[in-house]
Amino acid sequence: MNDLTRKPQPIGRRDFLGQIATCACATALGLATVGMARLPFPAVIPGESSKVKIGHPADFPKGESFWIASARSFVFHDHEGFFAISGICTHLGCIVAQNSKGFHCPCHGSAFGLLGEVKKGPAPSALPWLEISLASDGQLIIDTQKFIPAGTRLKV
Amino acid sequence: MQTSDKNISALRALLDNIKKAPVHFLHAVFRHDWPNTDRTRSQAVFSNFFLHIHSTRIHERSLRFWSTCGLGVASLCTFIILVATGILLMVYYNPSTELAYSSIKNIHFVVPTGKFIRNIHRWAAHLMVIFVLLHMVRVFYTNSYKNNREFNWLIGLALLVLTLGLSFTGYLLPWDQLAYWAITIGANIAQSPRELTDALGITQMLDIGGLQKQILLGADTVGQEALTRFYLLHVMVLPLAMSLLIGLHLWHVRKDGGLARPSEETEEKPARLLTGQEVAFRPVATKTYGLMALVKGKTPVVDKGTENTVSTWPNAFYAEMAVFMVICSICVVLSLWMDAPLKELANPVKPENPAKAPWYFLGLQELVSYSAFMGGIGIPTLVLLGLAMLPFLDRNPEQQGLWLAGKSHKAVMLQSIFLGAAIVVSLLAFTIRFGWMRDWFPGINQIVITFINPGTLLIALLMAWSLWISYRHNSIRIGAIAMFSCLVIAFLILTYFATVHRGPNWEFYWRMSEWPTH
Numbered sequence: 323m324n325d326l327t328r329k330p331q332p333i334g335r336r337d338f339l340g341q342i343a344t345c346a347c348a349t350a351l352g353l354a355t356v357g358m359a360r361l362p363f364p365a366v367i368p369g370e371s372s373k374v375k376i377g378h379p380a381d382f383p384k385g386e387s388f389w390i391a392s393a394r395s396f397v398f399h400d401h402e403g404f405f406a407i408s409g410i411c412t413h414l415g416c417i418v419a420q421n422s423k424g425f426h427c428p429c430h431g432s433a434f435g436l437l438g439e440v441k442k443g444p445a446p447s448a449l450p451w452l453e454i455s456l457a458s459d460g461q462l463i464i465d466t467q468k469f470i471p472a473g474t475r476l477k478v
Numbered sequence: 479m480q481t482s483d484k485n486i487s488a489l490r491a492l493l494d495n496i497k498k499a500p501v502h503f504l505h506a507v508f509r510h511d512w513p514n515t516d517r518t519r520s521q522a523v524f525s526n527f528f529l530h531i532h533s534t535r536i537h538e539r540s541l542r543f544w545s546t547c548g549l550g551v552a553s554l555c556t557f558i559i560l561v562a563t564g565i566l567l568m569v570y571y572n573p574s575t576e577l578a579y580s581s582i583k584n585i586h587f588v589v590p591t592g593k594f595i596r597n598i599h600r601w602a603a604h605l606m607v608i609f610v611l612l613h614m615v616r617v618f619y620t621n622s623y624k625n626n627r628e629f630n631w632l633i634g635l636a637l638l639v640l641t642l643g644l645s646f647t648g649y650l651l652p653w654d655q656l657a658y659w660a661i662t663i664g665a666n667i668a669q670s671p672r673e674l675t676d677a678l679g680i681t682q683m684l685d686i687g688g689l690q691k692q693i694l695l696g697a698d699t700v701g702q703e704a705l706t707r708f709y710l711l712h713v714m715v716l717p718l719a720m721s722l723l724i725g726l727h728l729w730h731v732r733k734d735g736g737l738a739r740p741s742e743e744t745e746e747k748p749a750r751l752l753t754g755q756e757v758a759f760r761p762v763a764t765k766t767y768g769l770m771a772l773v774k775g776k777t778p779v780v781d782k783g784t785e786n787t788v789s790t791w792p793n794a795f796y797a798e799m800a801v802f803m804v805i806c807s808i809c810v811v812l813s814l815w816m817d818a819p820l821k822e823l824a825n826p827v828k829p830e831n832p833a834k835a836p837w838y839f840l841g842l843q844e845l846v847s848y849s850a851f852m853g854g855i856g857i858p859t860l861v862l863l864g865l866a867m868l869p870f871l872d873r874n875p876e877q878q879g880l881w882l883a884g885k886s887h888k889a890v891m892l893q894s895i896f897l898g899a900a901i902v903v904s905l906l907a908f909t910i911r912f913g914w915m916r917d918w919f920p921g922i923n924q925i926v927i928t929f930i931n932p933g934t935l936l937i938a939l940l941m942a943w944s945l946w947i948s949y950r951h952n953s954i955r956i957g958a959i960a961m962f963s964c965l966v967i968a969f970l971i972l973t974y975f976a977t978v979h980r981g982p983n984w985e986f987y988w989r990m991s992e993w994p995t996h
Contacts, residue, residue, distance in 0.1 A: 416833060
């Protein structure tokens with residue numbers, strides 16, 4: 323008989339199973355919520371291609387700078403070659419305007435030097451330099467997503 | 479003969495029932511007689527799904543104008559107006575980047591009453607922000623956020639955030655220049671934790687800012703995806719959440735014992751019973767009337783309910799209706815006076831200059847012009863956390879439902895308003911005259927500016943002041959009054975300053991007429 327009498331358990335069998343079931347439901351619902359929360363994060367960033375053809379090198383005379391609206395960036399051609407600086411302010415994404423000292427942002431007054439370095443205002447970092455390369459048809463291409471170290475120039 | 483008599487009486491009964499059908503129908507709907515006795519007035523409230531959020535009787539003090547100024551009801555009224563006008567605007571609005579702007583133009587210039595409805599929607603939105611803020615100010619200064627009302631204070635904060643969220647998402651929908659650039663700035667503020675993670679060099683591992691921007695815009699820039707998401711949030715997600723929380727908020731007001739009011743002056747000290755239980759005796763409660771007040775016939779005390787209450791029908795409903803009509807009138811007058819703005823079509827390569835957020839975010843925009851992360855996320859989060867902690871830090875249950883009733887409460891409020899104003903104005907003047915660290919030490923590390931800028935300095939000074947006040951008066955409540963008053967005046971001054979004195983390139987101008995012309 324002795325082995326048939328049960329020891330008093332810290333928690334009853336039904337209570338234990340009930341709590342386990344509750345935990346299982348909570349876990350399932352929790353994980354389902356996490357799964358659903360995945361949906362709003364896009365797998366592919368929609369929008370236009372980040373690579374923008376801007377024209378032949380001959381269209382950009384040496385010593386001048388050009389605003390390329392489609393790439394939202396400035397293209398320069400100096401004696402060392404071509405380079406592109408993003409025109410999107412690193413503070414809060416307004417489009418900067420060019421002046422004799424470099425660039426300034428109309429939204430919160432950030433100012434950048436001729437090579438994009440921060441001079442003034444709340445911008446946390448310099449205007450990024452964008453990768454500029456030569457396509458097979460001889461046109462220049464700016465990749466607005468690829469940031470390269472400042473000072474890198476393309477020689478054509 | 480008997481059979482035909484019976485038949486005739488059945489037809490008579492039918493005729494009779496047809497005659498009485500309207501009466502029976504009304505009784506089926508309302509299930510009580512015309513509310514002209516205390517019993518039927520109570521039934522009118524508790525047997526009606528829409529009215530039973532009210533108690534059947536309401537404390538006479540709760541109906542006095544200066545107890546609430548009607549601000550909570552006013553907030554609800556603006557929400558109701560916004561839902562009604564919003565649904566009407568959805569009839570013609572088209573949430574696509576190609577058609578959004580022209581559909582708003584269509585509403586403004588072609589749709590019958592379209593301009594008027596849109597104006598009301600816009601003005602009610604502004605009013606809602608004002609009333610929700612004022613409601614919070616009222617609840618704070620009347621000390622009504624404690625004694626079982628802590629959770630309702632938190633729901634109220636959530637409703638404030640939802641109100642601002644609804645305003646912000648609605649701002650993009652016209653797809654004009656104002657909308658486009660305000661949302662670009664807003665989305666980049668969401669991204670601004672990068673300012674911190676970049677400085678720490680951990681953006682590659684933990685890019686909270688990037689994730690926030692991505693879920694908000696669904697893309698890198700403000701485009702069709704962003705418009706779709708903002709539209710979904712504005713007409714569906716946020717209003718649903720808002721309705722749910724408003725219901726919860728009102729339900730809590732009732733379940734937490736109605737509006738906060740002072741415990742009676744005549745209350746005696748708790749007495750200890752033989753059982754060891756402590757009970758409070760209140761003079762008004764020496765007789766328990768219980769359900770007698772609801773029973774048909776005379777109430778025990780003629781024209782005076784139990785514990786200074788009056789019947790909700792019609793007293794409270796008259797008050798609520800009055801508030802609703804006043805709010806409707808204000809909306810109509812404002813809408814006739816000034817049209818909702820519509821600038822030129824959104825242009826992604828040319829920002830509005832200056833690009834200003836709606837007025838209630840302009841104080842933050844001033845702070846954002848020192849540091850994107852601190853101004854846009856750090857300080858607002860800190861303020862919201864502080865407000866959320868308030869009922870758990872200040873637990874003294876004295877003087878509820880009265881405006882600044884405690885000793886030296888009014889004095890501290892005035893001192894704090896003056897000191898807060900002085901601090902804000904001097905920080906602004908200093909920053910405009912002398913600039914900030916980057917002007918003195920070019921090449922300074924960004925993280926220094928992130929943590930030490932006029933915005934963070936302001937918060938630190940205000941916290942120091944309220945801690946000192948708390949210590950000097952030996953009261954957490956008085957410290958809270960100091961902090962809250964300072965924040966209110968700081969919010970007002972920053973909002974005014976950014977609205978009036980910030981011009982193109984976010985530069986300082988005394989007045990708008992001095993702005994350079996393009």
